Amino acid sequence: MELTLLVKLTSKAWSLKILALLHDGAPGRQAPLVAATGASRTSFANSLEHLIRLGMIEKNPGHGHPLRPEFRLTAEGAVVAAMASRILKSVPDNDAFSVLKRSWAVPILALTETPKRFSAIKSDLGPVTDRALSQSLCLLEDREWLKRDIDVSQRAPYPTYLAVNQGRNINQAIGLRI
Known part of the structure; x- marks a missing residue:
């Protein structure tokens, strides 16, 4: 992974957690992901939109309702999500994760x-x-x-x-x- 992509990816607080959850098999619908992350809806929506712009996730065509879409990892997103999952597994608790949410x-x-x-x-x-x-x-x-x-x-x-x-x-x- 390139450093510039890592900087862009971590510029939104919940990006790593969303990718890790999708990698670990969490349902790709918004409600279960919001509940699993513990993020506010606004922060979650900003991170999700950021990941879509970066090409890490996409709407799953043919699945979900237009107002409640389902998301899946792209090919590039799957590689980055594996890394995000490894990072989150290496931190012991939510207090440590709060440090990782910081941009730099x-x-x-x-x-x-x-x-x-x-x-x-x-x-x-x-x-x-x-x-x-x-x-x-x-x-x-x-x-x-x-x-x-x-x-x-x-x-x-x-x-x-x-x-x-x-x-x-x-x-x-x-x-x-x-």
């Missing part, structure tokens, strides 16, 4: 398989602001999913970030190779 958490964890500097993470992520990246790094560090080390081998010391513990499990579940 999953892409940051995908990038930090090896130690990375702030500037390298920022340049790889593209549209992230310094503030959003800093807040996400702090949140992941507080959860002990990222380890921050200070490299003093250079004249000017600088911090590096590395996925550890649960963050390492999520990194491996993503399987992004740069």
Whole structure:
């Protein structure tokens, strides 16, 4: 999977959960999916529409009512849904999932398989602001999913970030190779 697709995918809070549920065999109708995610109808609808625009899911032709359609994974969506399912299985509870719903958490964890500097993470992520990246790094560090080390081998010391513990499990579940 490409990093740009991962960034787009995680820009909506419930996208990963919807894909994982469809991958794991949840009915493709809206009511069961809303109940299984625990999302509000508005947030769910935004995430669902986002996944349709990305080409991950589609309306199942010939199934469902026009006002209550049934959805299914596309071929590309099935691959991404398998990854989403692995990610969600690697987090132990809803509290941990609330961290993953944040826009930049999953892409940051995908990038930090090896130690990375702030500037390298920022340049790889593209549209992230310094503030959003800093807040996400702090949140992941507080959860002990990222380890921050200070490299003093250079004249000017600088911090590096590395996925550890649960963050390492999520990194491996993503399987992004740069």
